[in-house]
Amino acid sequence: MGIAKSASAAASGGLSDPAIDRKVTVYVMGKACEVPATATIMGAIEYAGHQIIRGAGCREGYCGACATIYRMSGDYKIRTGLACTTMVEEGMVLAQIPSVPAEKVVYDIEKLKPNVSAVQQTYPVVFRCVACNTCTRSCPQDIRVMDYVQAAKRGDIAAITELSYYCVACGLCMLRCPAEITQPLVATLAKRLYGRYLSKNSPELAVRVGAVADGRYDAEYAELMALGRSALSDRYYARDTE
Ligand code: SF4
Numbered sequence: 175m176g177i178a179k180s181a182s183a184a185a186s187g188g189l190s191d192p193a194i195d196r197k198v199t200v201y202v203m204g205k206a207c208e209v210p211a212t213a214t215i216m217g218a219i220e221y222a223g224h225q226i227i228r229g230a231g232c233r234e235g236y237c238g239a240c241a242t243i244y245r246m247s248g249d250y251k252i253r254t255g256l257a258c259t260t261m262v263e264e265g266m267v268l269a270q271i272p273s274v275p276a277e278k279v280v281y282d283i284e285k286l287k288p289n290v291s292a293v294q295q296t297y298p299v300v301f302r303c304v305a306c307n308t309c310t311r312s313c314p315q316d317i318r319v320m321d322y323v324q325a326a327k328r329g330d331i332a333a334i335t336e337l338s339y340y341c342v343a344c345g346l347c348m349l350r351c352p353a354e355i356t357q358p359l360v361a362t363l364a365k366r367l368y369g370r371y372l373s374k375n376s377p378e379l380a381v382r383v384g385a386v387a388d389g390r391y392d393a394e395y396a397e398l399m400a401l402g403r404s405a406l407s408d409r410y411y412a413r414d415t416e
Pocket residue numbers: 312313314315316317319340341342343344345346347348357358
């Protein structure tokens with residue numbers, strides 16, 4: 175997450191409500207700051223007067239852009255989380271982290287097979303896994319990361335796909351892995367292989383794609399595009415969800 179000192183603390187994400195009066199002290203880049211106890215790490219950093227210029231996207235725990243590390247007072251352990259969904263606690267020590275270098279391998283999915291040979295050709299680094307489980311302990315999505323790395327070593331593409339389904343590609347497991355394995359990239363490879371070779375055909379999807387191509391949703395799409403931000407936001411949050 176990249177932060178810069180802001181001209182004011184105005185960008186507090188709605189945290190200026192006077193009803194929010196309980197404060198906690200956190201340390202932002204070493205400086206003590208009083209912030210609302212109801213703030214997320216991201217909200218607290220902004221409340222403290224910093225503008226987040228990188229490492230923020232959806233702000234709702236979906237995009238994985240806001241990976242962050244922190245410590246609690248008196249505890250040596252480095253903790254990991256998403257800055258937009260992790261709530262502040264008294265004495266939290268927050269710091270900026272550099273982006274994690276993750277070399278994305280370029281491959282032609284048509285030339286790979288959905289088995290261990292694809293892993294060997296693209297991400298052989300997974301075979302260096304020492305089964306320390308640090309990746310699983312680092313994951314803000316509670317994904318059994320080490321288990322999907324073991325599945326990658328067996329070439330079990332379906333198991334990787336299922337185990338990594340809720341990965342938001344935040345990179346925190348990579349950051350902590352002593353073997354420098356790029357877990358989310360391995361998960362993406364597996365999902366692509368699964369989609370290309372293993373998933374069942376979906377007649378429902380074909381029907382829906384046909385409807386899109388026939389312009390059945392054009393009017394509704396045009397209506398959404400014409401809405402202002404506030405009306406669009408209201409529509410989004412009023413939608414039916416499972
Ligand atoms: S598996 Fe890794 S990249 Fe994916 S959400 Fe968990 S920590 Fe983030």
